Amino acid sequence: MDFKLNNHFSQKLPADPNTENSRRQVTEGFYSFVTPKKTSKPQLLHVSEEMREELGLSQSDVQSDAFLNLMTGNSLLPETKPYAMLYGGHQFGNWAGQLGDGRAINLFETEGKTGHWVLQLKGAGETPYSRSADGLAVLRSSIREYLMSEAMYHLSVPTTRALSLALTGDPVLRDVMYDGNPAYEKGAVVCRVAESFLRFGNYQIFTARNDIKGLQQLVDYTIEAHFPHLGKPSKDVYLQFFYEVTRRTLDLMIHWQRVGFVHGVMNTDNMSILGLTIDYGPYGWLEGFDWGWTPNTTDRQHKRYRYGNQPNIGLWNLYQLANALYPLVDESEGFEEILDRYKSGYAVKSLEMMADKLGLQNAGEADLKLIADLEECLQLTETDMTIFFRKLGDFKKDASVNGFDLIADAFYNAEELTEAVKTQWNAWFSAYAKRIQNQNLTDEARSAAMNRVNPKYVLRNYMAQLAIDAADEGDYRLIDELYELLKKPYDEQPENEKWFAKRPEWARDKVGCSMLSCSS
Numbered sequence: 001m002d003f004k005l006n007n008h009f010s011q012k013l014p015a016d017p018n019t020e021n022s023r024r025q026v027t028e029g030f031y032s033f034v035t036p037k038k039t040s041k042p043q044l045l046h047v048s049e050e051m052r053e054e055l056g057l058s059q060s061d062v063q064s065d066a067f068l069n070l071m072t073g074n075s076l077l078p079e080t081k082p083y084a085m086l087y088g089g090h091q092f093g094n095w096a097g098q099l100g101d102g103r104a105i106n107l108f109e110t111e112g113k114t115g116h117w118v119l120q121l122k123g124a125g126e127t128p129y130s131r132s133a134d135g136l137a138v139l140r141s142s143i144r145e146y147l148m149s150e151a152m153y154h155l156s157v158p159t160t161r162a163l164s165l166a167l168t169g170d171p172v173l174r175d176v177m178y179d180g181n182p183a184y185e186k187g188a189v190v191c192r193v194a195e196s197f198l199r200f201g202n203y204q205i206f207t208a209r210n211d212i213k214g215l216q217q218l219v220d221y222t223i224e225a226h227f228p229h230l231g232k233p234s235k236d237v238y239l240q241f242f243y244e245v246t247r248r249t250l251d252l253m254i255h256w257q258r259v260g261f262v263h264g265v266m267n268t269d270n271m272s273i274l275g276l277t278i279d280y281g282p283y284g285w286l287e288g289f290d291w292g293w294t295p296n297t298t299d300r301q302h303k304r305y306r307y308g309n310q311p312n313i314g315l316w317n318l319y320q321l322a323n324a325l326y327p328l329v330d331e332s333e334g335f336e337e338i339l340d341r342y343k344s345g346y347a348v349k350s351l352e353m354m355a356d357k358l359g360l361q362n363a364g365e366a367d368l369k370l371i372a373d374l375e376e377c378l379q380l381t382e383t384d385m386t387i388f389f390r391k392l393g394d395f396k397k398d399a400s401v402n403g404f405d406l407i408a409d410a411f412y413n414a415e416e417l418t419e420a421v422k423t424q425w426n427a428w429f430s431a432y433a434k435r436i437q438n439q440n441l442t443d444e445a446r447s448a449a450m451n452r453v454n455p456k457y458v459l460r461n462y463m464a465q466l467a468i469d470a471a472d473e474g475d476y477r478l479i480d481e482l483y484e485l486l487k488k489p490y491d492e493q494p495e496n497e498k499w500f501a502k503r504p505e506w507a508r509d510k511v512g513c514s515m516l517s518c519s520s
């Protein structure tokens with residue numbers, strides 16, 4: 001195993017001088033050195049081929065004991081000093097103080113074929129930031145994070161990546177639904193990979209503690225390491241940096257809305273400074289199109305992190321980041337202007353995104369009604385978002401295919417398809433046909449363009465759950481099958497048609513399928 005080590009985060013920024021692995025407030029440094037916990041019977045379950053190649057590892061590398069031991073925290077590369085990062089965050093709208101990597105340990109940084117990467121173990125034992133928890137992760141949530149990280153990458157949604165999924169051999173106690181019924185589950189570790197794991201909360205904690213020198217050191221490092229094109233730090237460059245973060249965050253929100261991904265816990269400690277999807281916990285995929293849906297049971301009451309609210313929360317989180325960066329600029333005007341641009345940018349980009357999903361050329365204000373009418377139709381009765389948009393690609397502009405029949409597979413409740421529902425859909429399809437007749441694009445070309453933005457295969461919650469249930473019984477084949485399927489989410493893959501289907505009825509109210517908790 002030949003990594004091209006380049007530990008710039010830990011070389012450029014000072015560590016917590018206390019090297020004891022005890023739970024505490026860390027008031028000096030940006031991270032704490034910590035050694036992963038040894039595991040009793042590590043077993044590798046899966047390795048991402050794409051990530052393996054990117055990191056310059058061979059097949060035999062990843063089959064070696066050395067790799068297994070490295071990926072499960074049982075051994076370290078020589079001359080590397082793993083560490084957990086210090087950060088704070090707003091959780092569900094409230095400032096929570098110090099959080100930090102309570103169960104994530106960065107192993108080292110390395111140069112891959114196309115970029116710079118940090119390798120991080122999630123679930124490798126406690127750190128100074130573990131608070132009252134154990135620093136471990138269970139197989140169930142690790143499978144979800146592993147599969148989804150790589151699937152998001154193949155969907156072209158910015159994301160942290162995953163290199164490996166392994167069992168630790170150690171049992172972990174969890175109360176899945178927080179109802180006083182804890183049980184032992186299999187422990188697991190995912191090796192996550194990203195250019196950086198810095199979050200909004202990494203900056204917030206310094207401002208909250210009024211450590212402006214620390215804040216500046218971290219921001220200067222971030223610009224130099226990850227936004228070098230912005231040049232030498234200055235007040236103006238700090239604002240440009242903030243603008244870049246808002247731009248990337250907005251892009252990410254638009255991507256999530258496009259594919260129907262609901263993160264579930266958009267706390268500021270789960271917001272990547274690079275605009276990546278980070279921390280896959282109780283996330284979920286929209287099945288029936290519903291602005292109000294949240295997969296997270298902890299969020300059931302207020303639905304702060306519901307599908308339709310994600311772009312707003314992205315903005316709310318950016319306000320918190322602006323507050324954190326404010327002391328470096330000392331003027332609010334620049335920040336306000338940038339935050340306003342997020343709002344106007346959202347209007348433009350969400351229109352573009354919806355136009356792409358509908359195959360509309362030269363979309364403009366005039367199309368807003370068509371889009372709003374569609375969103376209304378989609379909510380008349382439970383209508384599967386993924387199936388609807390994918391099937392819509394087969395609509396013909398001469399309306400020779402009946403639109404309502406074309407999308408029949410997307411409806412969950414046949415008995416709710418009343419005459420009134422049909423009439424509303426038919427009206428929408430007439431308007432849609434008229435709109436696409438007015439553009440110079442063949443049906444084939446429109447369909448091909450739509451199929452590049454409307455995925456056919458996503459990791460529906462029940463699919464992940466099937467893989468989890470099988471893995472619990474020691475059968476890991478479905479993990480690999482789904483991993484392969486999700487490499488080409490926009491391709492037809494006729495051999496995999498069975499995964500292009502609505503959520504089965506048994507999964508409607510099942511834990512893990514429609515209800516997910518933060519317990520992981």
Ligand code: AMP
Binds near residue numbers: 133137518520
């Ligand atoms: P999350 O909302 O899952 O992103 O986690 C919020 C905070 O709780 C972060 O600081 C995590 O590191 C920490 N945390 C979550 N689960 C555990 C665990 N099992 N052990 C230690 N810390 C945890």
Ligand code: MG
Binds near residue numbers: 269270279
């Ligand atoms: Mg987190």
